Amino acid sequence: MWSVLLIGLTSCGHQQPSETIIERKPPVAVPQKKPQVEAPKPTLQVPMSHKVGLLLPLTGSHAKLGNHLLQAAELSLFEMGPSSLTLLPQDTTQGGAHKAALRALDAGAELLLGPLFAEDVKAIRPLVASRKVNLISFSTDQGVAGNGVFILGFLPSQQINQASNFAKTKGLTKVAALTPEDGYGKLVDQTLKQLNSQGKIKLLGITHYARGDILEGNPGNSRIKDEVSQYKSKGLQALFVPEGGENLSHLLKLLISQMPLTIVGSGQWDTQDTLDLAFDLKENFFASPDPETRGQFIRRYEEVYGEKPPRIASLAYDAVALSAALVDKGYTQQNLTLPQGFMGMDGLFRLTPQGLNERGLAILEVTSIGFKTLNPAPRSF
Incomplete structure (x- = not known):
């Protein structure tokens, strides 16, 4: 053996x-x-x-x-x-x-x-x-x-599950999400809906967007802002944003007016690009490998x-x-x-x-000096 x-x-x-x-x-x-x-x-x-x-x-x-x-x-x-x-x-x-x-x-x-x-x-x-x-x-x-x-x-499903479990320990159960209209976004949607049906979260809604919707000046900007505002009026505690790189930067610009807001990411945050956005993302977290x-x-x-x-x-x-x-x-x-x-x-x-x-998976927090491990990855199954 x-x-x-x-x-x-x-x-x-x-x-x-x-x-x-x-x-x-x-x-x-x-x-x-x-x-x-x-x-x-x-x-x-x-x-x-x-x-x-x-x-x-x-x-x-x-x-x-x-x-x-x-x-x-x-x-x-x-x-x-x-x-x-x-x-x-x-x-x-x-x-x-x-x-x-x-x-x-x-x-x-x-x-x-x-x-x-x-x-x-x-x-x-x-x-x-x-x-x-x-x-x-x-x-x-x-x-x-x-x-x-x-x-x-x-796989995003595991990352969203792990991040959701950690959020629950912090009392963050009323959630919503911004997800792209692609295969990755569909997997995130499916995972969140499953967690909602299992009673592990209360899903207030999911806002979908095409890549062009998040570009500055696009008519889709106002729709995204309005829907996030509606989630906040319903008691939103955490917003899942499973994006990385330039797309994450565009989304953060749209969310500035909604701050303070707890944002939860996915493994796509696990790059230097995310650390470059630390000023806007500090103290927010995501699940990723050790x-x-x-x-x-x-x-x-x-x-x-x-x-x-x-x-x-x-x-x-x-x-x-x-x-x-x-x-x-x-x-x-x-x-x-x-x-x-x-x-x-x-x-x-x-x-x-x-x-x-x-x-x-570990739970990592964004800080100005790098990713901080909030919850270490397990060493055995």
């Missing part, structure tokens, strides 16, 4: 997998300059026996993001030290995701990591099923999960590649680390869905038989 799988970044040397705890540590030497990656790249060859396909957009409009994830995957492989693992990076842009997956499988891949986008996952689901291999996608679209497809991306271990990953990535990784790069790191840890056990559904879970760069997580993931 396996215990929690630990993927560490704390000291030099490495350990081989054991039956109870697996801990991998970084090598003494790291590359002195940023590796050059030419895409598409047929293999990242290491003299090892087990092969894992890595499906990413390495060319085209999403090449920058795809290559960041590839670099994180390379870093993870380097951090693992000697192991019987070979990565097979394949470009999902040239020829499409189906051909990329086919190339990896024909080359002997026993597991597929990626792709990044839900439409690409849909394109290769029949192939995955026919070849009887499992796939760990970086998507957040729950609709593509199941039948050998696992979703490793950060920032401590992720901070180690960010520092290591910067040390090797000379730049900060995008937020989702840690998914590629954890996926490769998980692959390395299970390489001698096999990539069966039973092994991938260990109930004890795994401890990665984004903290505790586990894959479920339904193809989703569950994460141990």
